[in-house]
Amino acid sequence: MTNTIHNLTRTDDIVIVGxxxxGLFCALKLAPRPVTLISAAPLGQGASSAWAQGGIAAAVAEGDTPEAHATDTIAVGGGLVDEVVALGIAREAAPRIHDLLSYGVPFDRDLEGRLAVGREAAHSARRIVHVRGDGAGAAIIAALSEAVGRTPSIRLVEGFVAEALLVEDGTVAGLQLREAGNFQANPFLLASRAVVLATGGIGHLYAVTTNPMEASGSASPSPRVPVP
Ligand SMILES: Cc1cc2nc3c(=O)[nH]c(=O)nc-3n(C[C@H](O)[C@H](O)[C@H](O)COP(=O)(O)OP(=O)(O)OC[C@H]3O[C@@H](n4cnc5c(N)ncnc54)[C@H](O)[C@@H]3O)c2cc1C
Known part of the structure; x- marks a missing residue:
C-alpha cells in the first residue's frame, strides 16, 4: 500500500531508494525487518529492470562453474575487469537465480524441466536464463512487485524522488524527498537509521541512451544537506 507524507514523519529503520x-530484491531479502521502499515511479515503471530483454548469465547448467563464468568475463573485459569482483559476482549468480525462482520468476525450462540456458556473447558455455524468450526483465519485476505486495514488513512509497541525503555528525541520518514531477511541492524529511541507494543507472546524463527517464543520477550522494 502506498503511504501518505503524513505517515512518514517518524524514524524508519531502513529506507531503500529505488x-x-x-531495490525490490533488497527489501525482500531484509524481510521481516521493516523497510520503507521509495520509488520515483509506480513499481514496474521507470526502471531499467523492467526493460531488460536479454536474460541473466549464471552458471546454473550441469558442468558449468562460476570460475569458468568469471574466466570468460575477465577475458572479454580488455583488462578492465576486477577479477575478485568478477569471481564474487559469478559465484553469487546461481544462488540468486534460485532466489528469483523462489519469488515466483518463471524462468524458461527445457523438456526435462531444467532451467533452459542459452549461449550468448562472449560466454564459452550455455549460461543465459530467460523468461518467455525476451521477457525476463518485465517478468522479474512483476514477480518481485507481487512478492513485495504480500510482504507486510515492506512499506511502499511510490511517486517520490529522493533529492538529498541528510547527514548528522558525519553519518547519514535520512533523506530529503519531494513529490515526483512537482518541483513546487514542499520537500519533506524522512529520518532513517540506514539508507540504501538502489537508484539504477545514469544514462540520462548523456544525450543518447536506452535507459528510462528516471535513470538520471538525481539521487547521487551529493548534494548533502545537514539535518536542521
Ligand atoms: C533497454 C535495456 C535492456 C537491458 N537488457 C539487459 C539484459 O538483457 N540483461 C541484463 O542482465 N541486463 C540488462 N540491462 C541492464 C539491467 O536492466 C540493469 O543493470 C538493472 O535492471 C539495474 O537494476 P537497478 O535496480 O539497479 O536499476 P533500475 O531497474 O533502473 O531501478 C532504479 C529505480 O530507482 C528509481 N529512482 C531513480 N532515481 C530515484 C530517485 N532520485 N528517487 C527515487 N527513486 C529513484 C527508479 O524510478 C527505479 O525504480 C538492460 C538495461 C536496459 C536499459
Whole structure:
C-alpha cells in the first residue's frame, strides 16, 4: 500500500531508494525487518529492470562453474575487469537465480524441466536464463512487485524522488524527498537509521541512451544537506 507524507514523519529503520530489481530484491531479502521502499515511479515503471530483454548469465547448467563464468568475463573485459569482483559476482549468480525462482520468476525450462540456458556473447558455455524468450526483465519485476505486495514488513512509497541525503555528525541520518514531477511541492524529511541507494543507472546524463527517464543520477550522494 502506498503511504501518505503524513505517515512518514517518524524514524524508519531502513529506507531503500529505488523500485527496480536491486531495490525490490533488497527489501525482500531484509524481510521481516521493516523497510520503507521509495520509488520515483509506480513499481514496474521507470526502471531499467523492467526493460531488460536479454536474460541473466549464471552458471546454473550441469558442468558449468562460476570460475569458468568469471574466466570468460575477465577475458572479454580488455583488462578492465576486477577479477575478485568478477569471481564474487559469478559465484553469487546461481544462488540468486534460485532466489528469483523462489519469488515466483518463471524462468524458461527445457523438456526435462531444467532451467533452459542459452549461449550468448562472449560466454564459452550455455549460461543465459530467460523468461518467455525476451521477457525476463518485465517478468522479474512483476514477480518481485507481487512478492513485495504480500510482504507486510515492506512499506511502499511510490511517486517520490529522493533529492538529498541528510547527514548528522558525519553519518547519514535520512533523506530529503519531494513529490515526483512537482518541483513546487514542499520537500519533506524522512529520518532513517540506514539508507540504501538502489537508484539504477545514469544514462540520462548523456544525450543518447536506452535507459528510462528516471535513470538520471538525481539521487547521487551529493548534494548533502545537514539535518536542521
Ligand atoms: C533497454 C535495456 C535492456 C537491458 N537488457 C539487459 C539484459 O538483457 N540483461 C541484463 O542482465 N541486463 C540488462 N540491462 C541492464 C539491467 O536492466 C540493469 O543493470 C538493472 O535492471 C539495474 O537494476 P537497478 O535496480 O539497479 O536499476 P533500475 O531497474 O533502473 O531501478 C532504479 C529505480 O530507482 C528509481 N529512482 C531513480 N532515481 C530515484 C530517485 N532520485 N528517487 C527515487 N527513486 C529513484 C527508479 O524510478 C527505479 O525504480 C538492460 C538495461 C536496459 C536499459
Amino acid at each position: 523500485g527496480g530489481l536491486a
